[in-house]
Amino acid sequence: MDQKTDPLYQKDGDIYSHTTTLTSIAPLSSLPPTVQPLFKPPPNTSPYILTSPSTIFHTQGGGQPSDIGGITLASPTPSGSDPKFAVAQVRKVFPSGAILHLGTFEPPEIVLTEQEIGLEVRQDVDVPTRVLHSRLHTAGHVLGLAIHQLSRSGVLPADLKDGKASHYPGAAFVENIGLIPGEAKGAIQERVDELVAQDHTVNIHFWSAKEAEEKCISGMDGAAVAEGEEVRVVDIGGLGSYPCGGTHAGRLKELGRVVVRGIKR
């Protein structure tokens, strides 16, 4: 459980099913007291933690919620009574880089045990949830880019800096350090609409820390630092790049209409 997990979703966000092996299985309650608080398990459940050498499940971080989905044995037994693990929360442990899948077995009495360690398991990400998260996350970048462009062209104050962001359904926002006047909402909406209508492609790059520092609009996101010194960067149509560890839409038309609902101080 201390081994680094290969986050496959960082290289290819379109893999929704993946076969790997089971590395460990343990009740959440048996984990070190420092690790258990990473999770908020649903009440009155007996959650387990599963790990594998690689995962397609996005871990919570960078403002994006974790994926949900299922993990099952890759070769089901004919009886049909194989354990079905419903993944509810996914978290990364620092500094090991181990990615932990928290979930419950359905039904709860048929569970994977240590005997199944080393067997092949199949991961299935819940696709509608992932697609929604990717679209919301990409919309956050588009909004950030729109504000950046308006700041450069003098419509918004020149000293605006990107702050943190949330891409949670029903609670999505981007924060800027500086003051955006309330009247600017229309101009921001217009710029966002233009960017989406232009249907820019969203590309992932792995850059050196130096290159990322020079070319990116905003600062480093801890989740973006991948293998070695490389930084994972998302680029919106060559117009703006951000260090980012999340999943994204492939092109901006996939977002549909992005509505700027309000500006708060």
Ligand SMILES: [Zn+2]
């Ligand atoms: Zn991103």
